[in-house]
Amino acid sequence: MTVCKSTVRSAAVLFVASVLGSSFALAQAIAPKAMQKDVSAGALAAEKAKMEELGRKYKSATEMFEALKKEANGGKPITWQNVPDWSGIYVRTKGGTAFDPDGPPQGQTPLAKFTPEYKAKLAKTVLDRKNGIEYDPLSQCNSPTYPRWLDLPFMREFIVTPNQTTMIAEAFNSIRRVYTDGRGHVPVEDQFPTETGDSVGFWDGNRLIVHTNQSMAHMYERAQGWYSDAVEGVEIWHKIDAKTLVANVWIYDPPALIEPWYTRQSYSRLENPDKRLRINNWSCKGNPNNDVYETKEGGSQHGDFTFTKKDKAQEKSK
Amino acid sequence: MKRVAVMACVAATTMAVSAAFAHHSASMFEPTKTVTLMGVVKEFQYTNPHSWLIVNVTGTDGTVTAWGFEAEGPSTLLRAGIRKSDLSPGTKLTITGHPMRDGRSAATWIKAVRADGKVFDPHAPGERY
Numbered sequence: 001m002t003v004c005k006s007t008v009r010s011a012a013v014l015f016v017a018s019v020l021g022s023s024f025a026l027a028q029a030i031a032p033k034a035m036q037k038d039v040s041a042g043a044l045a046a047e048k049a050k051m052e053e054l055g056r057k058y059k060s061a062t063e064m065f066e067a068l069k070k071e072a073n074g075g076k077p078i079t080w081q082n083v084p085d086w087s088g089i090y091v092r093t094k095g096g097t098a099f100d101p102d103g104p105p106q107g108q109t110p111l112a113k114f115t116p117e118y119k120a121k122l123a124k125t126v127l128d129r130k131n132g133i134e135y136d137p138l139s140q141c142n143s144p145t146y147p148r149w150l151d152l153p154f155m156r157e158f159i160v161t162p163n164q165t166t167m168i169a170e171a172f173n174s175i176r177r178v179y180t181d182g183r184g185h186v187p188v189e190d191q192f193p194t195e196t197g198d199s200v201g202f203w204d205g206n207r208l209i210v211h212t213n214q215s216m217a218h219m220y221e222r223a224q225g226w227y228s229d230a231v232e233g234v235e236i237w238h239k240i241d242a243k244t245l246v247a248n249v250w251i252y253d254p255p256a257l258i259e260p261w262y263t264r265q266s267y268s269r270l271e272n273p274d275k276r277l278r279i280n281n282w283s284c285k286g287n288p289n290n291d292v293y294e295t296k297e298g299g300s301q302h303g304d305f306t307f308t309k310k311d312k313a314q315e316k317s318k
Numbered sequence: 319m320k321r322v323a324v325m326a327c328v329a330a331t332t333m334a335v336s337a338a339f340a341h342h343s344a345s346m347f348e349p350t351k352t353v354t355l356m357g358v359v360k361e362f363q364y365t366n367p368h369s370w371l372i373v374n375v376t377g378t379d380g381t382v383t384a385w386g387f388e389a390e391g392p393s394t395l396l397r398a399g400i401r402k403s404d405l406s407p408g409t410k411l412t413i414t415g416h417p418m419r420d421g422r423s424a425a426t427w428i429k430a431v432r433a434d435g436k437v438f439d440p441h442a443p444g445e446r447y
Contacts, residue, residue: 091397091442097340129343129345132345132419133345134343134345135343135345136341136342136343138341138342139341139342139343141341141367152340153340154340154390154391154393154394155393170393171340171341171367222343270397276396277393277396277397278393279393280366280391280392280393281366282366282367282391283366284367286365286366287363287365287366287368287370289363289368289370289386289388290341290365290367290368292342292346299343299345299346300342300343300344300345300346301346301420302346302418302422302424305386305422305424307360307361307370307372307384307385307386307423308384308386308422308423308424
């Protein structure tokens with residue numbers, strides 16, 4: 001276990017070093033003792049602070065993405081000969097459905113720096129949740145949109161090909177396509193919001209750097225805050241060991257966030273020895289017992305159940 | 319149908335038991351109360367986004383009430399080690415859940431114990447939303 005954690009830790013430190021070019025981080029990466037110190041809360045907090053600082057260096061996700069691309073000399077396309085193996089079925093490693101896996105649990109106010117308007121909106125939903133009043137637009141199987149896609153529960157698949165990486169979430173049949181064939185985003189005058197946004201990226205070694213824009217306003221999660229349709233994100237994906245995919249994520253959203261919200265998302269590959277696990281279609285229409293509507297008070301309520309209806313019908317026929 | 323004695327036990331608890339779902343809020347359920355019932359499986363609706371275990375519960379007066387126990391979808395149940403065939407119609411069990419606030423015969427599924435003693439916790443390892 002210690003070895004495993006050390007490996008994860010050292011990979012993370014190496015990543016910080018490579019992104020930040022920080023001599024401090026590099027020194028940590030090459031010092032065995034530092035590696036063996038493992039993931040103490042203090043080390044994690046320091047690492048997170050550095051990532052947050054990196055995000056603050058740039059005014060927008062576009063600026064950050066372009067800077068990373070320049071640092072990587074434009075990136076190097078992968079080929080069928082060196083496609084990384086991201087196969088298998090994954091689930092989110094930790095955090096439940098809180099957007100920040102390293103932040104307060106869902107139900108407590110997240111640490112992101114929201115603008116006053118969005119902060120007030122968040123405070124209300126946190127309070128309402130404590131009072132048992134809560135509604136999620138996902139109840140109608142609406143798309144979670146990006147970046148909520150990142151914190152969805154349930155299973156995922158990642159299909160890597162030289163020109164495109166496809167990210168599939170079981171929940172809501174939600175699919176992201178990251179184009180890595182060198183194309184840019186659609187010209188600004190032709191852009192329109194889509195449910196998972198428009199994602200382009202490039203490869204820098206075994207890391208996939210992604211820029212996503214043109215998403216739709218939504219909530220990060222219940223009582224986790226809201227984002228506007230101006231939301232954009234930069235993600236750096238890499239596989240840190242045989243079973244773990246990590247995405248370092250910076251979310252930019254000037255109407256809602258005073259500064260970028262950095263989070264470290266991770267996904268663990270599931271053991272599937274008997275091949276029983278497979279991603280099935282999601283449909284809210286498949287079972288009427290799953291109908292949920294919003295109450296006048298802003299809460300959630302189930303619609304009529306088939307099992308209670310049937311019983312009533314049976315009673316009447318007697 | 320074979321008649322089964324009901325053990326309806328509604329208890330208030332201060333346990334920090336999860337009463338949440340990933341697809342919709344669980345605010346329609348009472349997180350501080352639990353209900354425990356003995357019954358017979360009528361149907362296992364093994365569906366996305368949520369599964370429902372429908373259990374017939376026979377009251378002391380002989381009245382049969384169908385209760386629905388909500389869980390996550392098939393992939394979560396499989397990860398929790400629960401296959402559809404584990405709880406086929408006719409299976410006798412004792413099941414516990416958080417009941418609905420409005421009094422209808424439905425609850426979130428916390429734990430079920432089959433007559434042979436096997437326990438079915440519908441949460442995947444490490445996952446409670």
